[in-house]
Amino acid sequence: MSKKTLIPVGPYHPLQEEPELFKLYCDGEIVKDIKWETGYNHRSIEKLSESKTYEQVFFLVERICGICSTSHPFAFANAVEEIVGVEITNRAKYIRSIIAELERIHSHLLWVGLAGHFLGYNTVFMWAWKYREPILDLFEMITGNRNSYAMFRVGGVRRDIENSKIQTIQKILSECRKKNDLLTGAVMDDPVIHARTKGVGILTKQDVLDYCAVGPTARASGVAIDIRKDDPYAAYPLVNWKVITAEAGDVFAKAEVRLLEMYESFSIIEQCLEGLKKEKEGDITVRITEIPEGVGHGRAEAPRGEVFHFVVSDGSNSPARHKIRAPSYVNIATFRKSCIGQTIADATITLAAVDPCYCCTERMASVYDMSSGERIMNANELINLSSSKTSELKKQMDRK
Amino acid sequence: MDVRQVIENFEKSFMADIIETVRKNEKRMIITIKPEAILRIAHYLYKTAGLRFIIASGLHTRRGFEIHYHFSKDDIGLILNLHVILDKDKPEIESLSNMFSASNWIEREMHELFGINFLNHPEQEKLLSEGNWAEGVYPYRKEFK
Numbered sequence: 001m002s003k004k005t006l007i008p009v010g011p012y013h014p015l016q017e018e019p020e021l022f023k024l025y026c027d028g029e030i031v032k033d034i035k036w037e038t039g040y041n042h043r044s045i046e047k048l049s050e051s052k053t054y055e056q057v058f059f060l061v062e063r064i065c066g067i068c069s070t071s072h073p074f075a076f077a078n079a080v081e082e083i084v085g086v087e088i089t090n091r092a093k094y095i096r097s098i099i100a101e102l103e104r105i106h107s108h109l110l111w112v113g114l115a116g117h118f119l120g121y122n123t124v125f126m127w128a129w130k131y132r133e134p135i136l137d138l139f140e141m142i143t144g145n146r147n148s149y150a151m152f153r154v155g156g157v158r159r160d161i162e163n164s165k166i167q168t169i170q171k172i173l174s175e176c177r178k179k180n181d182l183l184t185g186a187v188m189d190d191p192v193i194h195a196r197t198k199g200v201g202i203l204t205k206q207d208v209l210d211y212c213a214v215g216p217t218a219r220a221s222g223v224a225i226d227i228r229k230d231d232p233y234a235a236y237p238l239v240n241w242k243v244i245t246a247e248a249g250d251v252f253a254k255a256e257v258r259l260l261e262m263y264e265s266f267s268i269i270e271q272c273l274e275g276l277k278k279e280k281e282g283d284i285t286v287r288i289t290e291i292p293e294g295v296g297h298g299r300a301e302a303p304r305g306e307v308f309h310f311v312v313s314d315g316s317n318s319p320a321r322h323k324i325r326a327p328s329y330v331n332i333a334t335f336r337k338s339c340i341g342q343t344i345a346d347a348t349i350t351l352a353a354v355d356p357c358y359c360c361t362e363r364m365a366s367v368y369d370m371s372s373g374e375r376i377m378n379a380n381e382l383i384n385l386s387s388s389k390t391s392e393l394k395k396q397m398d399r400k
Numbered sequence: 401m402d403v404r405q406v407i408e409n410f411e412k413s414f415m416a417d418i419i420e421t422v423r424k425n426e427k428r429m430i431i432t433i434k435p436e437a438i439l440r441i442a443h444y445l446y447k448t449a450g451l452r453f454i455i456a457s458g459l460h461t462r463r464g465f466e467i468h469y470h471f472s473k474d475d476i477g478l479i480l481n482l483h484v485i486l487d488k489d490k491p492e493i494e495s496l497s498n499m500f501s502a503s504n505w506i507e508r509e510m511h512e513l514f515g516i517n518f519l520n521h522p523e524q525e526k527l528l529s530e531g532n533w534a535e536g537v538y539p540y541r542k543e544f545k
Binding site: 037038039042044046047082209210211212225230231232295297299306308310312321323325329330333336 | 424427428430452453454455457458459468470472474475476477479481500501502504505506526527528529530532539540
């Protein structure tokens with residue numbers, strides 16, 4: 001039997017800087033097997049939720065994820081509103097969709113930037129994060145916060161978007177869209193990025209169905225599932241947009257889906273802003289006095305895919321059971337398919353390609369030789385390994 | 401296949417295994433089934449009717465341990481819950497992980513948090529608290545008076 005080297009990526013993920021551990025079992029440079037360990041930062045949010053009132057749970061679930069912090073309150077609101085059987089006002093629907101789509105844009109930009117960094121393209125990283133900044137400023141203007149917006153409540157939203165602000169928002173968005181053109185062009189036409197990401201970390205349609213993967217991970221493999229279309233909620237049935245898919249299933253396809261999806265988000269926001277003008281200002285919430293006994297299923301399409309909340313109510317003011325499934329829970333499991341057979345340098349970007357979301361903390365990664373126990377590589381060296389492969393490709397292309 | 405057809409076919413095929421059907425609206429259904437029929441029914445939903453497995457939710461109630469298996473029919477926006485009620489003292493049910501990989505982690509999680517045993521699971525190891533939690537203590541179990 002050939003000697004396999006164990007490469008532990010974690011317990012703090014060196015790329016996303018979040019706590020979990022991937023054990024890559026490698027033979028030479030090729031990944032032969034992968035195992036996953038989590039729970040380093042298990043916060044028991046489902047259990048905590050049972051001790052909070054429905055209004056408080058919004059603030060709790062908002063803190064599950066720092067990047068897509070609206071997707072969980074969105075799904076939770078949908079679940080509770082299903083139990084109550086209430087229809088929210090159109091103005092609240094538009095505001096909810098605007099917040100969710102702005103979040104999708106900033107989350108995708110963040111991912112594009114990080115992906116560029118892992119490939120050794122720090123220019124892409126700096127551009128993407130620079131262009132993301134005006135979106136965060138918009139959030140501050142609309143909600144008062146750059147992140148964790150506290151906009152959602154049962155029956156509507158907490159804050160209105162005044163009609164007087166709409167013109168300014170439109171102006172900022174049109175600037176962002178122009179910058180996005182630049183970035184998309186730079187990423188989609190770069191031959192080195194093509195060489196590093198095309199045919200890398202392929203997930204077939206069958207793998208997606210088997211692992212029940214969701215979001216851009218599924219759409220990049222030609223499975224057109226999008227909760228906004230399939231089980232419409234908020235303002236999505238009121239506006240025109242299309243689901244973006246790609247067929248290849250590789251890292252490039254995942255990037256392509258995210259980049260093009262941002263344009264759909266821009267278009268949705270613009271239509272929602274037009275919609276807001278027709279609705280009465282301040283009509284943002286429906287009064288709810290009681291949550292009856294029953295169960296509710298809430299779904300929302302987060303930037304990473306379907307967020308699912310299952311709420312059981314016993315008629316009291318707290319959930320009796322609250323089950324949460326974030327999209328990464330099903331997407332991360334696909335690494336077993338996409339990473340095995342890849343080189344370690346490609347595994348770096350493949351692991352990042354599903355945009356996994358844990359929770360942000362430190363970074364640490366070391367490579368150990370299993371037979372001697374000696375440390376041979378750390379996190380920076382792992383990123384350098386990926387960067388150097390890109391530089392090598394660049395040099396080769398320059399020579400041509 | 402529209403919602404009605406899916407449900408009609410389902411009920412026709414598994415009439416003897418269905419205990420109760422609750423239809424909240426066009427897009428939400430909860431079907432309580434006998435636990436021993438889970439493999440047959442999940443196979444029908446996943447392979448024949450083309451439903452996607454979303455996740456499963458474990459519950460500890462006065463009736464015992466309950467699991468809601470959430471399935472989604474994406475083209476019609478339907479969520480179908482397969483609901484099973486397991487024995488209070490010896491909660492166990494067949495694992496679905498040999499049919500689709502998506503249930504692998506959630507079954508391990510339910511085993512760890514509720515102490516539900518999944519028969520024939522390919523690797524029923526701990527998912528969240530490996531090495532830092534006492535054996536035989538299940539944090540999501542409740543104490544009913």
